[in-house]
Amino acid sequence: MNIAPPTLPSSPLPSSPLSSIPLLAVRNLCAEFRTRSGTVSALENISFYINPSETVGIVGESGSGKSVLALTIMGILDPAGHVTAGEILWSQSAATLNLLNTPEKVFRQLRGKDLSMIFQSPRTALNPIRKVGKQIVDVLRCHTQLPPAQLKPRAIELLASVKIPDPAQRYEAYPYELSGGLCQRIMIALALACSPQLLIADEPTTGLDVTTQATVMNLLKDLATDRQMATVVITHDLALASEYCDRILVMHAGHLIESAPTAELFQSPQHPYTAKLIAATPEPHKGFNDLAPILGNLPDLRRSDLPPCRFVSRCDQATDPCHNQPLVNTQVTETHQVSCWHPLGGPQL
Amino acid sequence: MSRTSTPTLIFRRILAALPSIVGVIIITFVLTRALPGDPAAYFAGPAASQEAIEQIRETLGLNRSLLAQFFIYIGELFRGDLGMSLTTGQSVLSDLLARLPASLELTLAGLFFSLVLALPLGVLAATRPGSWIDHSVRLIATAGVSLPTFFTGLLLIYLFYFRLGVAPAPLGRLSLLYTNPPAVTGLFLIDSLLAADFGTFWAALSQLMLPAITLGLFALAPLARVTRAAMLGVLSSDFIRTAKASGLSRRTILFGYAFRNALLPIVTTLGVVFSFLLGANVLVEKVFAWPGIGSYAVSALVASDYAAVQGFVLTMALLYVVLNLLIDLLYAVIDPRAGVES
Ligand SMILES: Nc1ncnc2c1ncn2[C@@H]1O[C@H](COP(=O)(O)OP(=O)(O)OP(=O)(O)O)[C@@H](O)[C@H]1O
Ligand SMILES: [Mg+2]
Numbered sequence: 001m002n003i004a005p006p007t008l009p010s011s012p013l014p015s016s017p018l019s020s021i022p023l024l025a026v027r028n029l030c031a032e033f034r035t036r037s038g039t040v041s042a043l044e045n046i047s048f049y050i051n052p053s054e055t056v057g058i059v060g061e062s063g064s065g066k067s068v069l070a071l072t073i074m075g076i077l078d079p080a081g082h083v084t085a086g087e088i089l090w091s092q093s094a095a096t097l098n099l100l101n102t103p104e105k106v107f108r109q110l111r112g113k114d115l116s117m118i119f120q121s122p123r124t125a126l127n128p129i130r131k132v133g134k135q136i137v138d139v140l141r142c143h144t145q146l147p148p149a150q151l152k153p154r155a156i157e158l159l160a161s162v163k164i165p166d167p168a169q170r171y172e173a174y175p176y177e178l179s180g181g182l183c184q185r186i187m188i189a190l191a192l193a194c195s196p197q198l199l200i201a202d203e204p205t206t207g208l209d210v211t212t213q214a215t216v217m218n219l220l221k222d223l224a225t226d227r228q229m230a231t232v233v234i235t236h237d238l239a240l241a242s243e244y245c246d247r248i249l250v251m252h253a254g255h256l257i258e259s260a261p262t263a264e265l266f267q268s269p270q271h272p273y274t275a276k277l278i279a280a281t282p283e284p285h286k287g288f289n290d291l292a293p294i295l296g297n298l299p300d301l302r303r304s305d306l307p308p309c310r311f312v313s314r315c316d317q318a319t320d321p322c323h324n325q326p327l328v329n330t331q332v333t334e335t336h337q338v339s340c341w342h343p344l345g346g347p348q349l
Numbered sequence: 350m351s352r353t354s355t356p357t358l359i360f361r362r363i364l365a366a367l368p369s370i371v372g373v374i375i376i377t378f379v380l381t382r383a384l385p386g387d388p389a390a391y392f393a394g395p396a397a398s399q400e401a402i403e404q405i406r407e408t409l410g411l412n413r414s415l416l417a418q419f420f421i422y423i424g425e426l427f428r429g430d431l432g433m434s435l436t437t438g439q440s441v442l443s444d445l446l447a448r449l450p451a452s453l454e455l456t457l458a459g460l461f462f463s464l465v466l467a468l469p470l471g472v473l474a475a476t477r478p479g480s481w482i483d484h485s486v487r488l489i490a491t492a493g494v495s496l497p498t499f500f501t502g503l504l505l506i507y508l509f510y511f512r513l514g515v516a517p518a519p520l521g522r523l524s525l526l527y528t529n530p531p532a533v534t535g536l537f538l539i540d541s542l543l544a545a546d547f548g549t550f551w552a553a554l555s556q557l558m559l560p561a562i563t564l565g566l567f568a569l570a571p572l573a574r575v576t577r578a579a580m581l582g583v584l585s586s587d588f589i590r591t592a593k594a595s596g597l598s599r600r601t602i603l604f605g606y607a608f609r610n611a612l613l614p615i616v617t618t619l620g621v622v623f624s625f626l627l628g629a630n631v632l633v634e635k636v637f638a639w640p641g642i643g644s645y646a647v648s649a650l651v652a653s654d655y656a657a658v659q660g661f662v663l664t665m666a667l668l669y670v671v672l673n674l675l676i677d678l679l680y681a682v683i684d685p686r687a688g689v690e691s
Contacts, residue, residue, distance in 0.1 A: 127606055142597050142601070
């Protein structure tokens, strides 16, 4: 997949002009959950790519399938979930693996080493009865050849690298003794222990207070830049994504509906949902009354008669084809895609 | 927040147990006085005259007021005197001390047997929910709960002693052909090993097998069920997802991360099960003629032997206190959060 500069004059350059092969390419990914109350179509026809060392945001309201997508890429979807179609291509040192049919034994050596993930609610994401330092050592022991005597010093180094004060002392701490912000830094240290190429951060700041949110996000950004690591930031906060991400993917009810470089997305959103999301996002110049909530809810993903466009019931522009014709994907520019019968067109400023 | 040191924890536990011990002392005293039957008459024998009975009543202090008797009893307790048993003619304390190891050995062996089965079964069932292993664990668990211990005991004797002849006669801790190993711990299995007397070890083990299995089957159900539930809960928790995302091996995740966390509810249940087993002992000891404190208590009860029954109940109460203390300490070893005050 070739990434050329976008044709819109107002758009910024894509983050990674160096590379022609994306680090991660997801193609036509479909996943579902078989539950007692029916089959949940959690992901349908998801395609996107992540270039080396770029930061990409995935935004969408609760239940749109962001976490399921992340867990599917990591290969740790819970047993009720099944991938029914598609491929997830991972390209590293000139070789490409389809993670969906990579043997677990091989995949396990990538997880936590080449592709890592951090989660929301960092306190519960850490083992409550194991010293945090030991948890980092567990990862190092699993993926590196470090001699046993160097494991602890290395873990302390890692704690220092995420700016934890008194790292040697914190090594001995249990998660319950640390604040949420500190726990999230520990999670970051754990995820970055083996210098991964890709870090997926699933709502890394949800549940933290505003100032801690900013420090954690800045830390992530700095670390990613230093290590030239690609980062996927999953959030329902479009403002946060716009601040930290080079590109943004918008998800709605298991569909990837639009993807574009950040500035381009804000200047000319093509999908009505994206436009509404932007309108609903607080900004300094907007008053409270300028914020337009998005009406309606996500459709029930267990329905067997889901319309081709899952936004149709909430959309002002819906016409007949939206209800009964297969969804169309439009390539607006080289880097800007939208799945809609009636893209909004022209920059909306 | 601060972590409490272990001695403080122990001290606080003992302090907290004092009221229940006082309560047990009062209740046993009142209950044993309310038992049917006249101990003086029993002690004097069927042929004794009325005066003889009265005289015995006086020497035993039974003609004083209840309150006076209670204070005498408390005073004796403080001197470590549990009184004389009317049936054995020995001091109750020495009777109990002589029999306690037998009961402990049986209970511990039963617990060991059930743990060795329940933990792997529970873990297997949790890692493959809905599989045949899961279903058979549930079946065993239900069977274990619904069969009363005396029935399983008799069934085992019938099968392995009477029918198959592979088990020795259910007559106590050691067949008459062997002498007791020199007492160190009082537990025959350990003492015989210490004395390097493997013949006796084997004999003691074969005597212990059936009663221990009887007890163990009783404990198997709750332990396997709790292990399964605890493992299922832990395996679906956030930190296990982190461990998977970090690429840790299945073994590390299952045993290093999940099982250690699942141990917390398992240890709690262990405490409850252990106290159930102490109670179930009474019946199993009767069935297998096991010379423990349970069968001692049954005989004492039948003979209205106040002092012995009181001594037994008190011993049990102390055992419960010690047991709970051990459970708390074990909990503190596993969970750093235990004993933390904010
Ligand atoms: N284990 C599961 N079993 C059944 N359905 C599930 C499971 N996990 C997720 N789903 C369903 O998949 C859909 C997407 O969920 P997902 O957790 O990915 O949403 P999300 O975008 O991450 O939302 P949030 O912002 O709340 O984290 C939801 O409809 C959810 O009900
Ligand atoms: Mg989520």
